[in-house]
Amino acid sequence: MDPHRPQPGRQQHPLELALYEVKKTIVGQDLLIERMLVALLARGHLLVEGVPGLAKTMAVRTLAQAIGGEFQRIQFTPDLVPADVIGTRIYNQKDGEFQVSLGPVFANLVLADEINRAPAKVQSALLEVMQERQVTIGRETYPAPDPFLVMATQNPIESEGTYALPEAQVDRFMLKTVIGYPTPSEEFVVVERMTSTIEATQRVLEPGQLVEYQRRADAVYVDPAVIEYAVRLVGATRAPASVGLPDLARYLTFGASPRASINLVLAAKALAFLRGRDFARPQDVRDLAFDVMRHRLVLSYEALAEGIGADDVLEPVVATVSMPDVPLRERRPQPSEATWNTGPR
Template identity: 60%
Template structure:
């Protein structure tokens, strides 16, 4: 399969316009915003970990306004039940008939705030919608709107009254993004904007355009060497010793699944598209490796006792497994 000869300029321009509108409201968090765009184009979902007040809700709400999509927010609590998410059947005493009341998951952009505060049954209900993109209520199937993105958040500093997400459920998230505090300069701008009048977000795209871009994203060329690189990275998390990483083998009790390889390739397609290319380069894949892999590694007690995290192990894996060389024909065509 030969890559197309023309760069995807209209796509990059449209996504830049969407990003510009979001940046008029949200200060900083450039890496996080890029990951949100990648997840939308690749039709994946995000797990975001950060302390409160880092504009997670503001980001997804502003993005929904810029693409003219619907936005819903669910605050997860220990007393939440699956019907509060997906909906239920209600009996009308006047007509004597049952009607279906759809839940808040029927939105283009859904924010699941503090997902680890709800019990496992509620978490499973949400993750089933994420995977199947539909809900069955009383034998009747209802599809969620397209495009559909779930951004679930976790609070890393408060663990009382929380339910850890099982590895099998966390694996369904395309990426896990870690959010940090803004710089002093960014925080100054944040305070300034908070004192000014609210910014009116302009709609610069439609959900139909976004759905078309998602289909176009699938046509971005991925060279077999890029796929092989993704396979080696993921395989090294399962059998480090086989890839010359004996020193970290006892730190990983369970590696990433094949879904990580798929998400790494799909994310690289979306990132290449955002950067105005219709083919994937090694830096597209290496830039996303930590976000795709960090929540899929189950660390051993030795790693936890020594204070190691998944990111430190991923750095060692990427240093051992070199990225493939840039395809020369791609550079010539880009030039």
């Protein structure tokens, strides 16, 4: 039985229904779907790395259909210019005035496909919208829609004709998720679905409801010990010797920035809300540690020469830094609330 299928006789949370609608089409990418929802609730953005054909575009489009939001896909190419992304002013000969034509970035869910194929100027234009949530064209400022999520993709198997995102810019993404191939059983279901009539995605949520859930995720309680745990995890990437891992220092040029600590806590609050709690646990922080920090590490030449990746460095750090053992108050569901979760509580 599909655990996400709405059960008769039980009130369904709208986010649970949205999750089910996405999973009617997308098979086996549970981590990606969960991280997309975390980014939406935490008002962050998501960088996804994976080979072509893993349903990254379809996942964003399906989620947009389920929440009733507007979806736009931007295919990044070397000849793209900033105006192709954010918009520009066009002279109207009939009226004798300039009119603003807004770009595709003005949508609730924006897919920046292969972001590393566009020049630095185009990347900067998109990242500015992500950070400021507004665009200035001429003398006018235009706010981005609310909710607003940018999911950018990178192809890890091709480097020719690409422009790597600078460390200062990639730091703007709240999460970086790495996705891999489906299992044989999942791929069987994928082929079966894609070679038959695909069930239409139903709209089960309104953008205004999602904004309300963002506010509720903001109100999730975080114990100071959980914040301290997030800070210790991030601090260990800057001074690995302080947690008994002096050998890691030669693989690191710079550790994660303070933005990593902030985003660890914000994302943990959103994940706790998704899991049906009004308080965050240390496990929520630990579950998100790789996604929040892997793109914020600057590895040394020695690490690159030895084929050591960010996850190889983070693995011993996460395993070594102990989670706090603090008493956390249990959630008391209200009668009007539906109980649901996307993972362990």
